[in-house]
Amino acid sequence: MNADLIISILSIALVAGTSLVFATIGEIITERSGILNLGVEGIMIMGAVIGFAAAFHSESAWIGVVVAMLVGGLLGFVHAFLTITLRAEQVVTGLALTIMGTGLASFLGQELGPEGGALVGLTGPRFTEISIPILSEIPIIGPIVFNQDILVYLMYVVVIAATYFLYHTRSGLHLRAIGESPQTADAMGVDVFRLRYLYTIVGGMLIGLGGAHLSLAYTPGWSENLTGGRGWIVIALVIFASWNPWRAVVGALLFGGVNAIQFRMQASSTDIAIPATLLNMMPYLLTVVIAVLTTWMQRFNKLIGAPAALGLPYNREERH
Amino acid sequence: MIHLKFEKRLEQSRYSFVGVLVLSIVLALLFGALLLAYAGANPFVAYAEMAKSAFYSDWKETLVKATPLIFTGLSVTVAFRMRFWNIGAEGQLVVGGLAAAGAALFLPEIVTLPESPWVWIPIMMTASILAGALWALIPALLKAFLGVNEIITTLMFNYIAIFYYQFLYTDAWKDPAGRGFPGSARIPSFTKLPRFTGRVHLGIVIAVIAAILIWVIMSKTRQGYEFRLIGENPTAARYAGVNLFRNIILVMILSGGMAGLAGFSEISGVSFKLQQGLAVGYGFTGIIVAWLARLNPFGVILVALLLAGLLVGGDELQMSMQLPAAVGEVLQGMILLFVLGADIFTRYRLRVVQPPVALTSGD
Numbered sequence A: 001m002n003a004d005l006i007i008s009i010l011s012i013a014l015v016a017g018t019s020l021v022f023a024t025i026g027e028i029i030t031e032r033s034g035i036l037n038l039g040v041e042g043i044m045i046m047g048a049v050i051g052f053a054a055a056f057h058s059e060s061a062w063i064g065v066v067v068a069m070l071v072g073g074l075l076g077f078v079h080a081f082l083t084i085t086l087r088a089e090q091v092v093t094g095l096a097l098t099i100m101g102t103g104l105a106s107f108l109g110q111e112l113g114p115e116g117g118a119l120v121g122l123t124g125p126r127f128t129e130i131s132i133p134i135l136s137e138i139p140i141i142g143p144i145v146f147n148q149d150i151l152v153y154l155m156y157v158v159v160i161a162a163t164y165f166l167y168h169t170r171s172g173l174h175l176r177a178i179g180e181s182p183q184t185a186d187a188m189g190v191d192v193f194r195l196r197y198l199y200t201i202v203g204g205m206l207i208g209l210g211g212a213h214l215s216l217a218y219t220p221g222w223s224e225n226l227t228g229g230r231g232w233i234v235i236a237l238v239i240f241a242s243w244n245p246w247r248a249v250v251g252a253l254l255f256g257g258v259n260a261i262q263f264r265m266q267a268s269s270t271d272i273a274i275p276a277t278l279l280n281m282m283p284y285l286l287t288v289v290i291a292v293l294t295t296w297m298q299r300f301n302k303l304i305g306a307p308a309a310l311g312l313p314y315n316r317e318e319r320h
Numbered sequence B: 001m002i003h004l005k006f007e008k009r010l011e012q013s014r015y016s017f018v019g020v021l022v023l024s025i026v027l028a029l030l031f032g033a034l035l036l037a038y039a040g041a042n043p044f045v046a047y048a049e050m051a052k053s054a055f056y057s058d059w060k061e062t063l064v065k066a067t068p069l070i071f072t073g074l075s076v077t078v079a080f081r082m083r084f085w086n087i088g089a090e091g092q093l094v095v096g097g098l099a100a101a102g103a104a105l106f107l108p109e110i111v112t113l114p115e116s117p118w119v120w121i122p123i124m125m126t127a128s129i130l131a132g133a134l135w136a137l138i139p140a141l142l143k144a145f146l147g148v149n150e151i152i153t154t155l156m157f158n159y160i161a162i163f164y165y166q167f168l169y170t171d172a173w174k175d176p177a178g179r180g181f182p183g184s185a186r187i188p189s190f191t192k193l194p195r196f197t198g199r200v201h202l203g204i205v206i207a208v209i210a211a212i213l214i215w216v217i218m219s220k221t222r223q224g225y226e227f228r229l230i231g232e233n234p235t236a237a238r239y240a241g242v243n244l245f246r247n248i249i250l251v252m253i254l255s256g257g258m259a260g261l262a263g264f265s266e267i268s269g270v271s272f273k274l275q276q277g278l279a280v281g282y283g284f285t286g287i288i289v290a291w292l293a294r295l296n297p298f299g300v301i302l303v304a305l306l307l308a309g310l311l312v313g314g315d316e317l318q319m320s321m322q323l324p325a326a327v328g329e330v331l332q333g334m335i336l337l338f339v340l341g342a343d344i345f346t347r348y349r350l351r352v353v354q355p356p357v358a359l360t361s362g363d
Helices: A003-032 A040-058 A061-085 A090-111 A141-145 A150-168 A170-180 A182-187 A192-218 A230-240 A245-267 A282-300 B016-038 B043-057 B059-081 B089-110 B117-146 B150-172 B203-220 B222-232 B234-239 B244-271 B282-292 B297-321 B326-342
Strands: B003-008 B195-197 B348-353
Touching: A003 A040, A003 A141, A003 A150, A003 A170, A003 A192, A003 A230, A003 A245, A040 A061, A040 A090, A040 A192, A040 A230, A061 A090, A061 A192, A061 B326, A090 B016, A090 B282, A090 B326, A150 A170, A150 A192, A150 A245, A170 A182, A170 A192, A182 A192, A192 A230, A230 A245, A230 A282, A230 B150, A245 A282, A282 B117, A282 B150, B016 B043, B016 B326, B043 B059, B043 B297, B059 B089, B059 B203, B059 B222, B059 B244, B059 B282, B059 B297, B089 B117, B089 B150, B089 B244, B089 B282, B117 B150, B117 B244, B203 B222, B203 B244, B203 B297, B222 B234, B222 B244, B244 B282, B282 B297, B282 B326, B297 B326
Parallel strands: none
Antiparallel strands: B003 B348
């Protein structure tokens, strides 16, 4: 194994994992507030298709990113309205968002192109690699970490900001409180309902951003089923990460790495004869293995588990 | 100022949910009309085409598509009644289909049995029930022993099953006489479900029998009572000494078996071989079916017919009006979202609360 190959695999791992990091941190923020949003897959794919369409028509990848985040925020709002105000079952509402989002994305993919045509196969604006002077010349680390598209750099910022926010600010404390014990937070004067709305919307925006990274940087363009279940892997990554942004990066890199290796093996399929269909299973098998291992560790090593009030509706007038 | 407030109803309104469902369908159709108009079609014409196709000219196809939806709807119903989130009906359907196809393709070479559907249909049904149940059993055991989140495991098992099935029909079980086209060999004629008219096959009768069976199990047996108790009041279930471990295993065997039967009926009644098109989302649509039917087995039959009609209508839109077939899926998702949102009115009533200020003011 030469150094170039390792650098290339790790570099792909990072860019492949970026959309997962955005979405996982978004879902962590939402789940920390006590709301379980299983609509990640639907929100990601909507962000991907509308983000790409907006970028294509405006000829600006940045506008694509902004629109994708707005769409994500809107879908987050729908989830919040249904589960917080109308007290709908959180699990089923999230599933409904995913089913609806997947169908709608498929519809829009055939309608949002030029003159009402399809988006499939079009090339639009995209984010390309920008190498940062000096830093990108650090051996090994430089070409991996500092020679990426700008959304990867934005991802570094989001990870640091989310960590700082959660553990070092008063608002972060409130966020954690409403997910652990909404009654206590409410008694302390924290507006549980408003904050749960806010963080479900913010989470949705980050998930939408994750989708935009797929269609504007990692695999530029739109194709049916672009997300390929990444939204569900995100749900598993949140558990793997123990609801901690830093651990989310580790998990996302692991999945990005599997993607990169898969990519490599398919490209050079001459020496190892594993059918592509079986290779494609790898990320999903890995997710199961990781879910099992993390749960095991959380049980026996007393790792931090899920927020205590996750998935439970909060209603002032009813006891829990 | 007027305040609106949700007040809990003492008894759930029994008929309001029919109203909720009808209202949700109307709202979803309105939303869909916007999409159709955007796509450059006249929504009235498009909906008329959909309805005509689904319930008049292609009513047989609606029955064909309703068959697997009844099975997956029942599968989800059983698990969701216990608040066990089995999202894996799609994968359980696929392994059920694999088992049925495998039994039909390879068993006749190994064992010599009379070549009669009376022998082979039950064998294939058993194989698919076992396969679906086994596939569901792994997440069930992981949940029961370790507490691994079943949403994640059942979902990932969908992908694993689907890729394995793709591997089989494009590689391991690919028909050597198939001139390079992906797909297995055809199953022998004695392993096919008899057809009534068009592609409508005996599977729909089996599905209705299954619904009756599930109703009996859920409503008339102690086991069904335990499933429901765990779902409705886990604390009470624990105090009553209900064995959660045992119930998780049993509910998933039942749920996986039902989804497995959906795969059987697709192979033995519709496609007659393994090929692309077994995993087209019936497992996921089963979630919508179950929830819209309020987890009632008989409701599942009716809702399955309705949603099958939407699928058939969506296909018709694509064929005759060149509109995306995804309209059918979007409508399904929207109906579910509206039902979820409107559901609160069956459990709560909206009261206008007058602030008490008026009483104290002295004018």
